[in-house]
Amino acid sequence: MTTTHAPTEVLSRVFGYDAFRGDQAQIIDTVVSGGDALVLMPTGGGKSLCYQVPSLVRPGTGVVISPLIALMQDQVDALGALGVRAAFLNSTQSSEERRAVEAAYVAGELDLLYLAPERLSAPSTLALLDRGEIALFAIDEAHCVSSWGHDFRPDYLALAVLGERWPAVPRIALTATATEATRADIVTRLGLDDARVFVSSFDRPNIEYRIVAKDNPRQQLLDLLRTEHAGDSGIVYCLSRRSVEETATFLSRNNIPALPYHAGLDARQRAEHQSRFLREPGLVITATIAFGMGIDKPDVRFVAHLDLPKSVEGYYQETGRAGRDGNPATAWLAYGLQDVVQQRKMVQTSEGDAAHKRRLGANLDAMLALCETVECRRGQLLAYFGQPAGPACGNCDTCTAPPETWDGTVAAQKFLSAIVRLAQRRQRYGAGHVVDILLGRTNDRIVSLDHTSLSVYGIGTELDERQWRGVVRQLLAQRLLTVGDDGYGTLELTEESSAVLRGERQVRLRHEVKPSATRRSSASGRKAKADDVPLDAAGEALFEELRAWRAATAKEAGLPAYVVFHDATLRQIAAVRPTSREQLAGVSGLGAAKLEKYGDALLGITGA
Structure with a gap:
């Protein structure tokens, strides 16, 4: 199917869409003209089209580097349903299957070829790619190359070979998540210094x-x-x-x-x-x-x-x-509180140098800030x-449901003071035991350790246990407390704690809301999708009939239902109620291959 057609023609004929979204057109033009690109686009934003369309426009085969061996079959099936010649090479195949794919690639009979990153470290794979014509390299989930990212994979480090061995072949690296540090790491490790960088909005308003x-x-x-x-x-x-x-x-x-x-x-x-x-x-x-x-x-x-x-x-x-x-x-x-204690403990006991632990700690701090x-x-x-x-x-x-805040300075001082009093006895405990002390409880452990004699014993009865656990969780989040390195989740003061104890720093805390209060009363409050196609009663009935047909068709073919058609396409068909192939061809998401394959069945359901 490799052609010299314009990207918009390929988009319409193959994928069934009239126009590109957001930065897609600029990204595709960059790659089609031979330039490199780094693309940050949220999940569901249409990243795949950014390399699939250029692979169909440029001569040769688009080579996609993906860590997703378990999903390659589904990706190839989805492209096959569109009439695109796609295949993969990975460890799940027999030697006969691999030889057939290799022969098709060398003969120029593939539009896209999916490879796992570890295959690029094998000389035989590099030699194979040399024998065919490469349209582009697409590096999916590119954040995996960065040690700053959350999903670092060492195999990705070998991908720098692509630019070194095939400098004339454009490369496009794509990811849904990358901070500025991760982005810089991707550029450096993949040698994408001259690549155009496209950053779409990270917002997922739905x-x-x-x-x-x-x-x-x-x-x-x-x-x-x-x-x-x-x-x-x-x-x-x-x-x-x-x-x-x-x-x-x-x-x-x-x-x-x-x-x-x-x-x-x-x-x-x-x-x-x-x-x-x-x-x-x-x-x-x-x-x-x-x-x-x-x-x-x-x-x-x-x-x-x-x-x-x-x-x-x-x-x-x-x-x-x-x-x-x-x-x-x-x-x-x-x-909850135990999450914070556990994650802090994991940071403290993690393998790696001090810089690595600081990085993990900074990641956790940002997550806690989002929570609180x-x-x-x-x-x-x-x-x-x-x-x-x-x-x-x-x-x-x-x-x-905007949360209310309160001045938790006194409560913070009471809890931190309890940690100090225990430290004076060369003792360290977890949150539960300290809360028991503040609440003046008389369990066996409190009594046997003579903690009833502490000056802080029983001074915290204005809050209940749930509220105290919320205080501790937020003190940990604000780094006014930390977890000790003894591996038992014991609590210790931080450098910032002293300012609170001296009354030099105010501590604002969220009120602990009972869990049921955060739940919406019903699902009726959901926002409707902005471009949802409104249907009358007959249209809804037709939509459900089309969904039933899709389910049966997908089951027979062994495909996920969305590979046949997305709901949005079926809703549009139900709204238009086409009576001819020409009308069907105008439906978004219905390309030439699907029109040929499913057109008669769809028209049979719509009553044409």
């Missing part, structure tokens, strides 16, 4: 960001799914493999179909669970962060975190897997990536 205080988080999650996301597909992230398994079991027992995904499962089981998630509607996947990169499922309606992410970049990348179709979606995080902000959460998220926040978004929890 995603509602919500962070709630932990209080039986699995039950909180269940309440969220039952009240707002019944029957929806979604992803639940957990920190440990055990939590992943237990959460999947918990949801399944409560009649919410859920499957686990983590590195402890064998490759076959992971592939099966991923495939089911992509193909079956209404399925929830519970996972460690090993899951999700490159997932192209458009109708993920929620992403939930049951544990605190390690960085804002990781959080943004993971939540960005929701609402790729532009329709309303929820990013929900349950966050009283300002617009979206604004703070955008500011982290260097984008002006603008007015309050109206679609995050701090906008819809």
Whole structure:
């Protein structure tokens, strides 16, 4: 299919769209004319078109470097449905399959070829690429090359060879998440000093960001799914493999179909669970962060975190897997004191030098600041990536239910004083024991350690345990407390603590809101997608009939439903009710190959 047609003609004929969005046209023109590009574009923003269209316009084969071996088949299937000649080379293939793909590449019979980054370190792969004509190199998930990023992969360091060995071949590096430090690292490590840099808005206005205080988080999650996301597909992230398994079991027992995904499962089981998630509607996947990169499922309606992410970049990348179709979606995080203690402990005990630990600590500080902000959460998220926040978004929890703050200086002084009194006895304890002291409890441990004789014993009864835990969590977030390096989660003062104890620094804290107060009363408050096609009753019935046909067609072909058609295309068909192929051809997202393959079936349903 490699042609010399204009990009807009390829966009219309192959992909079925009338116009490019945002920076797509400039990016594509840059690469088509032989220039390099670094593209930062949010998940769902249309990054793939930025290398797929030039691969079809320029002579030769577009070579895509992707770390997503488990998803290459789906990507190739999706392109095949559009009539694009795509293939991959990876370790899942037999030697016969690999030889067939290699022969097709050398013969110029492929439009796109997907490779895993580790293959570029093999001389045989480099020699193979030399035997064919390369249209461009696309480096997907380019943040993986940066040690500043949240998902560093050493195999990406070998990709500098692309510019050295094939200097005349344009390269395009793409990622959804990169701070300025990560961006600079990508440029340096990939040798993209002369590349044009395109930074799209990081805003995903259809995603509602919500962070709630932990209080039986699995039950909180269940309440969220039952009240707002019944029957929806979604992803639940957990920190440990055990939590992943237990959460999947918990949801399944409560009649919410859920499957686990983590590195402890064998490759076959992971592939099966991923495939089911992509193909079956209404399925929830519970996972460690090993899951999700490159997932192209458009109708993920929620992403939930049951544990605190390690960085804002990781959080943004993971939540960005929701609402790729532009329709309303929820990013929900349950966050508590133990999360902060655990993450601080992980930073303290991590391998690496002091600079590495400082970097991890800075990442955690930014994440905690996002959790504890009283300002617009979206604004703070955008500011982290260097984008002006603008007015309050109206679609995050701090906008819809603004938190109240209070002067927590005295409470902070009481807690910090308790740490001092214990230190004077050469003792260190975790938050729970210190709170027991402040509340004047008389459990066996308090009595046996003679902590009833401390001057701070019982001076904190104006707050209950939940409120004190909120105070501790926020003191940790503000670095007025830290976790000791003994590995037990004990608490210590910081350099900043002394100013509070001397009364020289005020401490403002958020009021602890009961978890139920942060939940919307119903899903009716969701914002509709701005370009949603309105349908009357007959149109809605036709839309559901088209969805049923799509489900059956996808199942028969062994494809995810969205590879056949996205909901937006079916809604437009239901609105237009085309009676001819000419009318069908005007529907967005319906290119020539799909018109040829599905046109008669669609017209049969619309009554033509």
